[in-house]
Amino acid sequence: MGRTGQTLRRRTAQSIGERQGGSPQKAGTGVGWGARLRYGFDNTMSRGTPALVAWLFAVTVVVVLVFAVFDIVTSLRDPEVGFGEATWQSLMHALDPGAVAADTGLGLRIVMLVLTIVGLFIVSALIGVIAAGIDARIAELRRGRSVVLEKDHTVILGWSESIFTVISELTIANESRRKPIVAVLAPGDKVDMEDEIRAKVPELRGTRIVVRSGHPTDLADLALVSPSTARSVIVLSPGNPGDATDDSFDPDREVVKTLLALRSSEDDASEGPRVVAQLRDATNLEVARLIGKRRAAHTSLLDIRETVAKLVVQTSRQSGAAAVYRELFDYDGDEIYFLSDHGMAGSTYAEAQQAFESVSVIGLVDGENARLNPAADTVVGDRALVVVAEDDSILSSAPRTSVVVDESVFAERPEIEERPTHGVLIGWNDRAPVIVSELDRYAPPGSTLTVLTAYGEPTWPELSNLEVTVVRAKTTQRAVLDAHVPPDADQVLVVCYADHLDAEAADATTLITLLHVRDILALNASSTPVVSEMIDDRNRALAQVADVDDVVVSGEIVSLIVTQLSEDSRIEPVLADLLDSDGSEIYLRPAEWYVRPGVETTWATVVASAARRGETALGFASPGLADAGSRVGVVVNPAKSEPLEIGPGDRVVVLAEV
Numbered sequence: 001m002g003r004t005g006q007t008l009r010r011r012t013a014q015s016i017g018e019r020q021g022g023s024p025q026k027a028g029t030g031v032g033w034g035a036r037l038r039y040g041f042d043n044t045m046s047r048g049t050p051a052l053v054a055w056l057f058a059v060t061v062v063v064v065l066v067f068a069v070f071d072i073v074t075s076l077r078d079p080e081v082g083f084g085e086a087t088w089q090s091l092m093h094a095l096d097p098g099a100v101a102a103d104t105g106l107g108l109r110i111v112m113l114v115l116t117i118v119g120l121f122i123v124s125a126l127i128g129v130i131a132a133g134i135d136a137r138i139a140e141l142r143r144g145r146s147v148v149l150e151k152d153h154t155v156i157l158g159w160s161e162s163i164f165t166v167i168s169e170l171t172i173a174n175e176s177r178r179k180p181i182v183a184v185l186a187p188g189d190k191v192d193m194e195d196e197i198r199a200k201v202p203e204l205r206g207t208r209i210v211v212r213s214g215h216p217t218d219l220a221d222l223a224l225v226s227p228s229t230a231r232s233v234i235v236l237s238p239g240n241p242g243d244a245t246d247d248s249f250d251p252d253r254e255v256v257k258t259l260l261a262l263r264s265s266e267d268d269a270s271e272g273p274r275v276v277a278q279l280r281d282a283t284n285l286e287v288a289r290l291i292g293k294r295r296a297a298h299t300s301l302l303d304i305r306e307t308v309a310k311l312v313v314q315t316s317r318q319s320g321a322a323a324v325y326r327e328l329f330d331y332d333g334d335e336i337y338f339l340s341d342h343g344m345a346g347s348t349y350a351e352a353q354q355a356f357e358s359v360s361v362i363g364l365v366d367g368e369n370a371r372l373n374p375a376a377d378t379v380v381g382d383r384a385l386v387v388v389a390e391d392d393s394i395l396s397s398a399p400r401t402s403v404v405v406d407e408s409v410f411a412e413r414p415e416i417e418e419r420p421t422h423g424v425l426i427g428w429n430d431r432a433p434v435i436v437s438e439l440d441r442y443a444p445p446g447s448t449l450t451v452l453t454a455y456g457e458p459t460w461p462e463l464s465n466l467e468v469t470v471v472r473a474k475t476t477q478r479a480v481l482d483a484h485v486p487p488d489a490d491q492v493l494v495v496c497y498a499d500h501l502d503a504e505a506a507d508a509t510t511l512i513t514l515l516h517v518r519d520i521l522a523l524n525a526s527s528t529p530v531v532s533e534m535i536d537d538r539n540r541a542l543a544q545v546a547d548v549d550d551v552v553v554s555g556e557i558v559s560l561i562v563t564q565l566s567e568d569s570r571i572e573p574v575l576a577d578l579l580d581s582d583g584s585e586i587y588l589r590p591a592e593w594y595v596r597p598g599v600e601t602t603w604a605t606v607v608a609s610a611a612r613r614g615e616t617a618l619g620f621a622s623p624g625l626a627d628a629g630s631r632v633g634v635v636v637n638p639a640k641s642e643p644l645e646i647g648p649g650d651r652v653v654v655l656a657e658v
Helices: 002-021 033-045 049-074 083-095 097-102 106-143 162-176 190-200 219-225 241-245 251-264 282-291 293-298 304-317 321-329 349-353 392-397 432-442 478-484 503-523 537-544 554-567 571-579 603-611
Strands: 154-157 181-186 208-213 232-235 274-279 299-303 335-339 360-366 369-372 384-389 422-426 447-453 466-472 491-494 530-534 550-553 585-590 616-622 633-636 651-656
Touching: 049 083, 049 106, 083 097, 083 106, 097 106, 154 162, 154 219, 162 181, 162 190, 162 554, 181 190, 181 219, 190 208, 208 219, 219 251, 232 251, 232 554, 251 274, 251 282, 274 282, 274 554, 282 293, 282 299, 299 304, 299 554, 304 321, 304 432, 304 491, 304 530, 304 550, 304 554, 304 571, 321 335, 321 554, 321 585, 321 616, 321 633, 335 392, 335 571, 349 360, 349 603, 360 571, 360 616, 369 571, 384 392, 422 432, 432 447, 432 466, 447 478, 478 503, 491 503, 503 530, 503 537, 530 537, 554 571, 603 616, 603 651
Parallel strands: 154 181, 154 232, 181 208, 232 274, 274 299, 422 447, 422 491, 447 466, 491 530, 530 550
Antiparallel strands: 335 384, 360 369, 360 384, 585 651, 616 633, 616 651
16 A cells, blocks of 8 residues: 555656646656746736736737837838837837838738737737726725724724614714714725715714724724724624524624724723723623723723613603603703813702703712712712703803792692502513513512513513513414503503514514504503514604604614713713612603692792702603604703793603602
8 A cells, every 4th residue: 555655646746747847757856947937927917907017018018029020130111211110110000000001012011910910909908907907996995995094083893773873973972073083894895884874874964984894803904993093982783683583693792802802902002992882692791891801991881681671661660751861862952961160069969950051960970980869968079060961062151040949839749659560561582581670670569560472481580579470472463462451551561572583573563563552552541651662763753653652762772872971981870870770760750749730930940849859850741842743742951941831741850769
């Protein structure tokens, strides 16, 4: 066998030598000249368009010289024509087919015709090479591979439907900035991404969007958007919630790898940008924190599942709360800011609430510690005020109010006896266990919850106050809903089947369920609040047809929060306190609990009435303020001097613990 193997190897080497050099090669003689020339030619050709043009130029020179020499040797031209003139005439014939018409003599015409044909091939090849080179350059430009040479810009890494909400909010937040830049890096075609952004975010308000094509986990691609010189970096969870129907879909892996790439690209000498990342699985938060441990003060991690679940629960308890959250979280209207230079160090929190005409004070913040709705007698000290205002540009010159509070119109809150509640949760997804757990925190002992679902295996943590019953049935069938949605239910929550259906199918199923639920309640004259979760913001308008109290669009609300975190790191503890069941939450309470109905007063009086009960008033809700398609309109941060006369259905938006 050993001798046979040696024979085979020798024959193989001989065969290769014959193909490469035309004759057998002996061991140790090296590679043939033919192979070396072919290898050198291949290397030259691989250098791109310049090398190809150089080869065509060389071929042209050789052809022209050969034909010029042939003309001189064969005396086809006038003997007085020198070599230089013959060379020039040959070049003209090679480049201009019409030059052959001026030739005389049959022999000269035949030779020049051959030269002209050869020239046509060369010129055609040259045009093709140049055109291919231009196409390659345009394709390179389409890929977006040049480095973004900017500073103090915002970088968005990754691509999902939420990117359009993030960009839209950033354009509003950047209106007061000079020449703001948003750089996007995502693994897609640059032109396609730019077209989609232009289509879905038509109003950029002076913000320039720079798109680069590449993978955020690749260090070379990441360097294209210059994250080290950016003001903030937003890491989006790739894909959409409806993509979770694919078992192999794990967007958190890409987020974690992107965080690692950002850490690898950091400059130890600089502070670096603020990083905000979305995660869909709470179990991945710990590893993400380990990556950002060195820069923990500049890294925010948002648990999408927990955030959406908490918002769904809080809005289910207070009809109209979703509109308040959207108003606070987006930049189109009044939002949360911080006022450090307030000159109220010796004042109490209650006095600070009455200090400004068009700014609502809702809490205090000291570094990473925030407290919304502190006790009225809390001294402000050197802490910053958490305020709601139209824009941060007005804070430094915010006018003080001179409105006098009219205590004579104060009203008393009636005593309300706490009783067990019954809720209905329709649908199931990965956020549902958190929703059940949050409902248990708010529910009085002895409360019940019916979970009605067609998909999934409902499980939840150990509960203290809720008794849960699971019913497996098709949630779009009227008979099923008639049997399990009682008119006297305290709350109905409809969540989408994001883990089992694609986004459009999940939202369509939710809409059908909502239509049936609202009809069941309407036939029984029930005022039970109905809250729904949607994946696609475009379906919100469709949900209004079902007369839903609140719609929480999971992707939209998370995008709003991410944008807020990227603009100001101090808002993170404020949002945590706002969504925590142990702190103060948003309530919409009857206005007659604060001031007597039918009496004209001012908003400052309502604020004072709420403060004496340990609450912070920050807005007003009324059916008279509702837009088309909504049941209630909400105004956040009204002016202290604004006149007010409450009527039926009016409510005050307050921060309170119970």
